[in-house]
Amino acid sequence: METPQNYDVIISGAGPVGLFLACELALAKCTVLILEKAETPYSPLKKLPFGMRGISAPTVEALYRRGLLDELEIHKRIKEPHQKAQEPVVRRQVGHFAGIPFYSSDIDYSQWPYRLPGSTATQLMTEMEELETVLARRAITLGVTIKRGFEVTNLNQSAEEIIVIAKEQTFTGKWLVGCDGSRSIVRKLGGFDFVGTEPEFTGYTAQVDLADPEKLKLGRNVTATGMYLLSQKDYLILQDFDYGSFHNSRKPITLDHLQGVLRRISGTDVTINALYTSTTWTDRSRQSSTYRNGRILLAGDAAHIHSPLGGQGLNLGLGDAMNLGWKLAATIKNSASESLLDSYQTERHPVGEKVLDWSRAQVAVMKPEPAARALNAIIQDLMKTRDGATYFAGRVWGLLTRYNLGDDHPLVGSGIPNFEFEDGKLVGQLMQDGKAMLLDFEMNDSLKNIMSKYEDHISYISGKVKNQLGVSVMLVRPDGIVAWVADNNPDVMELQKAISRWFAI
Ligand SMILES: Cc1cc2nc3c(=O)[nH]c(=O)nc-3n(C[C@H](O)[C@H](O)[C@H](O)COP(=O)(O)OP(=O)(O)OC[C@H]3O[C@@H](n4cnc5c(N)ncnc54)[C@H](O)[C@@H]3O)c2cc1C
Known part of the structure; x- marks a missing residue:
């Protein structure tokens, strides 16, 4: 039985987003409990080839800045495009x-x-199982409690706390974050909407044994009735434009059904000897209008869903976690302005909206x-x-x-470039502690003095870099986003305004 404890944050779901968020919160010294429905983290759908996921620059950078990229085997095998x-x-x-x-x-x-x-690379391939293993290991090292086999079934929030029921046990926290995927119970019980568009197709991913693979063409094939992709002669992805009806029916995927769909789309009489693992998905696109309701927040697929075309969902979710983690932690530690947590919505909702439209545009063509x-x-x-x-x-x-932070400088609102100091150190390697940074490339003594009073919250880092890109001083948020820049002669008043805007100090 759980010893009664009031956690700073309870997270529903130990998928990649819940785990990464937990790491960010624990890094900022919050107490975190993850409640996960599944008894075990392992599933054939998380292993290659089903579990293969493309991650793009912001995700690769986020993992790199926390020292997690080198823990992914796959990263070691792939070069930077x-x-x-x-x-x-x-x-x-x-x-x-x-x-x-x-x-x-x-x-x-x-x-x-x-x-x-x-x-870091602009794109890499990773495997869900490996990514989750790396994140869970880090979360546990940082003191996060993960309870598997604990399905969240009810919740109740008051002005002071949130009560969560899982496996008929009661857990109490100051905040609850729903990272429990597309069918999120937290979203449903927490009073969030989920608005968007209905699917055009059912997607199938399947591992099969084909009797006559030569009847199909390897690679991606758009045909008069849909799309099939064959790789390694036994791994199939299909898109059948049935308005998602097969997926929505929740019928089991039989060999006969899959073969029928494959024959129709490929225009061949190809035969499937055996069907091993298979799953379906759609291009249903929905997003919560708001990511926060009182003490409840949403992140990842719980907040937005869309087709996996072009592989963006995991990237979007991990971006949510990186953005939310330090803001929620600062709110809990009373070192945030009233509006800091609101900026999670204003920054991340438009990014989600764009990804949904990007996936809709792909389906349309x-x-x-x-x-x-x-x-x-x-x-x-x-x-x-x-x-x-x-x-x-x-x-x-x-x-x-790039987030719109109200400054025209192209770096403000963007991820910090990976500046290289003259001793060879890279800026991204200095961000593992999750603290904000003031980078001073001009080694300005007066700035150093001013920053000493903020040292608990902001690391002051000075030194010459190999390519300064015309910048002399930068304030960088814990999520690696540039909050303020001076091209030369920093205006100290402006810097202090930026510090108080982001760190309420
Ligand atoms: C075929 C396919 C290919 C994809 N390819 C890519 C790609 O290349 N790149 C990319 O960026 N994205 C891709 N995606 C999307 C990506 O997999 C998801 O966006 C990502 O997994 C979302 O992570 P999450 O942590 O938000 O949710 P999930 O991974 O769904 O994790 C949610 C967790 O919550 C748990 N849970 C659910 N309900 C409860 C409950 N009531 N109580 C407690 N726990 C609960 C679940 O068991 C699960 O562990 C793909 C998706 C599919 C289907």
């Missing part, structure tokens, strides 16, 4: 939109002047109908241009994400 493109240019596919590829040699990398050499085909052809032409390929790469890799 944008660095490769500086070499004698190799033309290779580095992403897609609606299955339309874009290539490294078409991209104008100079459009992202703040991605310095030494930056994949539909098996003449108008979609015509649009698709135009996008293919645009993607072959330098500006087109650069735009699509910027969106897919998450390089264009």
Whole structure:
């Protein structure tokens, strides 16, 4: 039985978002309990190939800044695509939109002047099981309690606390965050809406044994009736434009059913000998209008769902966690202004909205109908241009994400560039403690004195960097977002205003 304890934060769901959020909160010295429905963290759907997930620049950076990237085996095997493109240019596919590829040699990398050499990769592949294992290990090391086999079934909030029921036991916390996925119970019981659009298709992912794989073409194939993707001769992804009816029926996926869908979409009489693991999904797109109701917050798939086309859901969710963690911790520790927690909504909701539209746009050009085909052809032409390929790469890799913090400087609201100090240290390596930073490239003594009074909250770091990018001083939030910049001669009053805006000190 649980010893009665009032946690700072209870998180429903030990998926990647709940685990990463727990790590961020525990790093900021909050007490955290995760209640997870499943008895075990293992599932064939989390292992390769089903569990393969593409992560883009902001996620790679978030993991890197917390020292977690090197713990992912897959990271060690993959090279940085944008660095490769500086070499004698190799033309290779580095992403897609609606299955339309874009290539490294078409991209104008100079459009992202703040991605310095030494930056992390713009995209990597990871495996859900490995990612969750790494995050759970870190969370436990930081003191987070994870209770598996504890399905949240009820909750009740008052002005002072929140009571959560799981496995007929009662848990009390100051805050509750629903990271419990697309069917979130916290969203339902917490009084949130979930608005959006209904699906166009049922997606299938399946591991099969094909009797005659030569009847299909390897790779992604858009046909008159849908899309099939065959890789390694036994791994299939299908898109059947049935308005999601098969997925919604919740019927089991039988061999006969899958074979029928595959034959219809591929226009062949291919035979499936055996069906191993399989799952369905759709392009239903919904988002909560608000991510907070009193002491309850939402993050990850609990707050937004959309089709996995172009792989953005995990990135979006981990971005929520990075943004929310330090703000909620500061609110709990009374070192936040009233409006700090509100900025979780104002910053993250528009990012979510854009991802939903990006996935809807992909579906719109994949539909098996003449108008979609015509649009698709135009996008293919645009993607072959330098500006087109650069735009699509910027969106897919998450390089264009920037919060509107009310300052026109292109760095304010963006992730901090990975500046390299003259001794070879990289800025991203200095962020593992989760503290805010003031970076002073001019080693200004008066600034050092001023910052000494904030040392509990903000690390003062001074030193010459190899490429200053025209900046002399920067205030960086714990989530790696640049909050304030001075090109030269920092205005101390403006700096203090920024410090009090973000850290209420
Ligand atoms: C086929 C497919 C491919 C994808 N590819 C990509 C990709 O390449 N890149 C990308 O960024 N995203 C991708 N995604 C999306 C990505 O997997 C999700 O966005 C991500 O897993 C969301 O993480 P989460 O932690 O919010 O939710 P989840 O991973 O769903 O975790 C939620 C957790 O909450 C638990 N839970 C549920 N209900 C309760 C309850 N009542 N009480 C307690 N616990 C509960 C669940 O058991 C689960 O452990 C893909 C999705 C699919 C389906």
